[in-house]
Amino acid sequence: DTGVSQDPRHKITKRGQNVTFRCDPISEHNRLYWYRQTLGQGPEFLTYFQNEAQLEKSRLLSDRFSAERPKGSFSTLEIQRTEQGDSAMYLCASSSWTGGEETQYFGPGTRLLVL
Amino acid sequence: DQQVKQNSPSLSVQEGRISILNCDYTNSMFDYFLWYKKYPAEGPTFLISISSIKDKNEDGRFTVFLNKSAKHLSLHIVPSQPGDSAVYFCAATTDNYGQNFVFGPGTRLSVLP
Numbered sequence: 253d254t255g256v257s258q259d260p261r262h263k264i265t266k267r268g269q270n271v272t273f274r275c276d277p278i279s280e281h282n283r284l285y286w287y288r289q290t291l292g293q294g295p296e297f298l299t300y301f302q303n304e305a306q307l308e309k310s311r312l313l314s315d316r317f318s319a320e321r322p323k324g325s326f327s328t329l330e331i332q333r334t335e336q337g338d339s340a341m342y343l344c345a346s347s348s349w350t351g352g353e354e355t356q357y358f359g360p361g362t363r364l365l366v367l
Numbered sequence: 368d369q370q371v372k373q374n375s376p377s378l379s380v381q382e383g384r385i386s387i388l389n390c391d392y393t394n395s396m397f398d399y400f401l402w403y404k405k406y407p408a409e410g411p412t413f414l415i416s417i418s419s420i421k422d423k424n425e426d427g428r429f430t431v432f433l434n435k436s437a438k439h440l441s442l443h444i445v446p447s448q449p450g451d452s453a454v455y456f457c458a459a460t461t462d463n464y465g466q467n468f469v470f471g472p473g474t475r476l477s478v479l480p
Contacts (some may be wrong), residue, residue, distance in 0.1 A: 256410070258410075285468075292376075292472060292473075293472050293473075294371075294456045294458070294470030294471050294472050294473055295411065295456070295468075295470045296470070297467050297468065297469075300467075308467065310467075343410055343411070345410075353399050353416070353418060354399075354460070355401065355413055355416060356413070356468060357413060358403070358410035358411045358412070358413075359410050360408070360409050360410045361409075361410050
């Protein structure tokens, strides 16, 4: 068990550019989540997958955001035409859910700065 | 409209004393609660959880208390250690709502040597 990993750890981009983040969950975890965290706030839910199916998207996830988990393992989060308001920490979490209580395990996050 | 609130942005405690972090929630559907700890430049780390069928759960120096009628939970750390200095997040969800954890804004704990 190597934990949840995220790549890159930091990204600086110019407004209007596209960025893509990758998350590798804990092996065998069937659920994978994306969150966004800004300064002084807790993580805010963006979207989640159960295996390869994207089951829910938050209203925070505008149509500039897209996430995939093509083989039910790693996931990517793409932001198109980035805006300064997209600057935040993007967190990925995974869990092994078989019904009932669930504990999510987080990666170290990708810190995005949009100039 | 914050469903999970942590009204103390920061807390300072002397090493060896008890740290008490508080969390309030408004959604009565929540029935599973978790505490996460976060160091700078790292993701949140799971600490301890409690189901609504219990009023207390203990793991080493960490104990979480749940008061369902008051919609309040607290995390006690005894004794506090300098390594406990971090931001602590309270999170809430339901068994059938597990895909959407709702996090509080966090409390920064500083344990002074």
